[in-house]
Amino acid sequence: MLTRxxxxxxxxxxLDKTVxxxxxxxxxxxxxxxxxxxxxxxxxxLKINETSDGGASYLQLxxxxxxxxxxxxxxxxxxxxxxxIAFGTADVDRDAEDIRQKGIRVLxxxxxxxxxxxxxxxxxxxxxxxxxTELVTAAEAPTDEH
Numbered sequence: 001m002l003t004r005x006x007x008x009x010x011x012x013x014x015l016d017k018t019v020x021x022x023x024x025x026x027x028x029x030x031x032x033x034x035x036x037x038x039x040x041x042x043x044x045x046l047k048i049n050e051t052s053d054g055g056a057s058y059l060q061l062x063x064x065x066x067x068x069x070x071x072x073x074x075x076x077x078x079x080x081x082x083x084x085i086a087f088g089t090a091d092v093d094r095d096a097e098d099i100r101q102k103g104i105r106v107l108x109x110x111x112x113x114x115x116x117x118x119x120x121x122x123x124x125x126x127x128x129x130x131x132x133t134e135l136v137t138a139a140e141a142p143t144d145e146h
Contacts, residue, residue: 002095004051006088006136007058007115011075015063018080019044022059031058032116040069045115055088055138060115084122086134095135096121104128111137 012018022028031047046059062083064072074083089095092111100106105124114120117139125132 002087002089002135003053004055004088005057006055006086006134006138007045007060008082009060009062009084009086009134010081011062011064011071011078011083012080013063013075015042015044015061018061018063019046022046022061028059031056034115035065036113036115037065038112039071040064040066041071043115051088053088060086084132084134086120086136088136088138090137092119092121092135092137099123099135111135 010018019030023030028046028048030044032045033043035042041062042065043063044061046061048057048059050056062071064075066072067076071083096106096111104127107122107124108120111119111121114134114136119137121135123133123135
């Protein structure tokens, strides 16, 4: 069962400049940063609030580390902006399979490792009214590691 909006992914050309915009404009601070080599991105997670299920909601800022990454290709085509929305779930495997049974294309056969040690998969945007949708099961206890 999907429990919350885990994060909204925002693609950007310059991660440091984009982080500074969100800090100066809204007061959001970086909670976690990392480079995900598999996905070809450098990212910053900005915590927005805690949630009733013990998780949190974030903005995920994504800068491609290579042009051929999914985010790099998306930026080249669309420019900066909202890339995807992610919903939190206690069991990404179960929920992905339930959604697959409803005829929605799940992009990964098995969930992969995402931000902060989470397990993730994506749903095809053409099956979700044009929105790239991510399902996320958070690691046991996300920590502030920037």
